[in-house]
Amino acid sequence: MIFTAVFVILLSIFLLTNRRYRWFYIIYKTLGRDVRAGIRFTILNFQLWRYEKTNQTVAKIFTKLVAKHPQKVAFYFESEIWTFEDVDKYSNKIAHYFKNEGFKRGDAVALVLESRPEYVTLWLGLAKIGVVTALINSNLVADPLAHSIQVADAKAVVYGSDFAKGINDISGKIPKVKLYQFGKSDQLLPNSVDLIKELEKEQDGPLTSDIKSGKPRDKLLFIFTSGTTGLPKAAVITNLRFFFMALGIRYMAVITEDDIIYDPLPLYHSAGAIVGVGQCILKGTTVVIRKKFSASYFWVDCIKYRCTVAQYIGEICRYLLAAHASDDRSIPHQVTKMLGNGLRPQIWNKFVTRFGVKEVYEFYGATEGNSNLINIDSKVGAVGFVPRYASIFYPVTLIKCDEETGAPIRNSDGFCQRCDPGEPGVCIGIVNPKKTVNDFAGYADKKATEKKLIENVFKKGDRYFNSGDILIQDEFGYYFFKDRTGDTFRWKGENVATSEIEAVISNIVDLSDAIVYGVEIPGTEGRAGMVAIVDRNNTLNMKQFCLGLKNNLPSYAVPIFVRVMTTVPMTGTYKLKKTELQKEGFNLEKIQDKLFLYDAKNVDYIELTKEKYHDIMTGKVRL
Template sequence: MLFWPVLLILLVTYLLNNRRYRWIYILYKTLPRDLTAGYRFLKLNLRLSKWKRNRETIPKVFSQLAEKHPDKVAFYFEEETWTFEKLERLSNQIAHYFKSKGYKKGDSVALLLDNRPEYVALWLGLSKIGVISALINTNLVADSLFHSIIVAHCKALIYGTDFSKAVSEISDKIKDLEHFEFGSKSFDDEIKMQPSTYPEEVESVELQDKVIYIYTSGTTGLPKAAVVSHLRYMYAAGGAHILANLSSEDVFYNPLPLYHSAGGMIAVGQALLFGNTIALRKKFSATNYWSDCKKYNCTTGNYIGEICRYLLAVHKPGTKVEHNVKKLLGNGLRPQIWNNFINTFGVQVYEFYGSTEGNSNLINIDNTVGAVGFVPRYADFIYSVILIRCDENSGEPLRNKEGLCSACQPDEPGLLVGKIQKKMAHAEFSGYADEKATEKKVLRDVFEKGDAYFNSGDVLIQDELGNYFFKDRTGDTFRWKGENVATSEVEAVISNIVELKDAVVYGVQIPGTEGRAGMAAIVDSDNNLDLEKLASGLRSKLPGYAIPMFLRIMDSLPMTGTFKLKKVELQKEGFDYYAIKDHRLYFYNAKVAEYEGLTQEIYDDIVNGKMKL
């Protein structure tokens, strides 16, 4: 008779201990989401397993699609229409051309070209003979451009006519490389003369082989060439396709650069691996975004955070935008504009988090406002991405007396890391062309001796439902206008221009904008800094997004007692006109490409959103 009352008391006691009763609520709230994600994740892994079993690679899968529906549109570009057959034929001709020039499996070639279908044909064709394409950021100039070519061990450079000036400025440094100018009559004619048959070398290319390098900025300063294998590319494109529940009939709008993973992998991969049609734009335009989508009958597309803000900024309140887009994939949509964006344009967003080279990839499939993705708290043994406790200022992991790290509790900010597991597409870390840079991103002995985790360099928060929210970027990088900026690179350029003056660069937040704008604090105790020379030098050496938007002139930089720079202190003060009493502040006026004094009126206009930077 006492059995059931005693059992009930024991059950209640168990649930009350450590708030275990919350798991009933957690499961109630998350089970539909988790079952949906689990089913899609299983589909993704089955697709990857099939590709592995059949030893498929990107060119093999694409050739099968081209044979299956040769007349289907692969790319819309301006007024051009590119069918799958057309893209297949051109990529085959490119493969034969570079084979005739002596290029072979394992060689790498730099590609510097604006968005256009031929961009994809070039690296796809090179991949058919096992040549790796280094996709160069088209904003780069001078030393950063030279470094990007050299760090990938490139034997040749393919560049568009528009980039002749940038190439000529470093020509002395790359004179040993073979040059191919896309758009020149000789190059184009030689390609057209090649056979369009399927190259036999495709069969020798393996799934784990490198296919492209995509560049990412890190704490080392100059761009790093992240290794992307065929499998890695397939996982990224396949993950987006299957987890966002796309169909092969979706028409994908892509205005993002093809040298970025969002444009070159997530978007283009839909055509190469799933037979989707891509509407490609040379450069993003806020005023043409929705009209392009309507023109090409797009049903899905991509974004970065700034794109969403720009689209809202040009939209006339109260007016309806005509389009057929149902889903947008991307990252960086600010929580503050999330609901306004989806309600204004009537789309579902699939916000994702990840890096080209990393294994800590997440996606938000249920439109949880502000979330960059999720991992069920009871399923981290399946998908081992986790937050660990770290130093608030440096981002360095905190270790106990045994030298191991500890996991964060729900709602506790921490460094996001992912366990490195070889031969598992979602957990691999192939690193960079530079082995030293690769090792710097690996954390060892995290939870047990001998384990290894990828260090994302980002601080996130996970709530009790398993949702992740981005908090901050650690290390000496910040993100501005959709690009990562390495502070050490900018500091080096400033030091070369102003010579003996000390300088430090950091990112500062501007209300109403995504990411952080660059700010430089420069020591000028003699009051002889030449601002015109500084602005001119920065314009010639850095891409526009990396030029510091604000300057702070100081007599000395703040240091700790152990001579460590107090960069966090400078970041907190930012460009606040009211907090910095000496008012030795300047802002970069992009309209005249010069630094001008930051007055109280201008500061107020920037903070209140009346002046855009």
């Protein structure tokens, strides 16, 4: 017995220290994980293949679910209960109305509305007649809002009453776009139709022939992403893409029809609209929709609706920890699985221990991208994995890149170079239109689509999707998120394009230079926005500047810090040195320039004092 134990220990040490046999140890450690993932991935691929071969669409599949269990609860929302039959009939009303209005297959309609069941029925009803819905970020105002409607080539906008002012402000920029108001009729905008009133008169019968003519590769939705530069881009979501995103999470995380999912995320995001709602629309799982996330009511809602699965983004987890102190009594919820992205490694264990969540399915992937990953065994900090010996079956990989620009580094033959374990690199995924999991439908703007592709990566003629993100893969195949490349940072669960903010700033104040970048704050998810402004004549009015930003940017895009300078560093080719400024951040000990902090309550910027800086760095003040 002792001899056997000693032999096993010595053999383990040998395999661990001998590089030649290290592979045996890695396979031994990951075999169970890889077999589980392989089975689930095979089921997913078979399901996607079957859906395409049988000419399925989201509308067709949902219609079958209604016939299967019409009275099952599809959505819980506040005090409302929507059955599958309710969703079907309401979406039929929408389909009939817009069909009678002259909308036809391939047309686009923009949707600006808060999260609620009608949000889903609106795009589902339009999908039944082949109309594409552009899910507009409801935080957008001014030029970004107008741009999003225009780039989708929307022939109409359906908007909630709460967003009437924003639509009215840009009405001159979209003069030919029809307006349909969903909400309070006493505040109806000029030339706008009271949609709720019109729907009350509409029939709710099935649209059999319209639904039957749909195809798997038809466009279903436009979901907007900031990408790496510029204004929001409309990512094309086909029926097949919707299948892949929703079912990919379903099969890899083993979600069932008996689960109840808590979805407090905005429904204009792919996480809320596809990963969450998609479980209901495609597989009949009940989903709880919340108008807006609340840390105070998160677990209250989960208990009330008996949720077994809950969704998150990284900030949500931090807010929940902050809202429920460690001395709180145990919360009697039934949530066993959390799905999401952005859970920081630093709070991972604390979160699952505090709330007793058994499994965390952290996933990674852009709305439009094909380099998608998921962590199926709750490995702390990992955003997913691909076995190093199995990359041929799922060709997602990391390539070496310039640390400052994110540009791929090519060898003497002109090809890209794969990263070694532990080496940071840009995450890319092969583009193969013949396989749903490797397809890249791109954006509504073809030029924007081409910018996300890298050609001749490992051989002539191949094409890969460039995620624009820096990841690290360890020897066991786990991927860990490191940073974003380009001019984008993530804050409050949103991607923020720096060039968009810089453009707004140039219209607010007549300054020679303004640079926007993201800076890290200890204990906070993502990066906070910061702007360095050149003000040589000391004429910058901080109050007016702040008001201008608030009126022209979404709340999450308003810079938290302002650095006022007389000059900014430039390269030899007269490019602004954003990297140097980013490294200095808002560190008062390194910076001699004046620094200001965003005061959201009073809509102003106040001077950043050493005391306030200390409070931010120690976590006493949360931003």
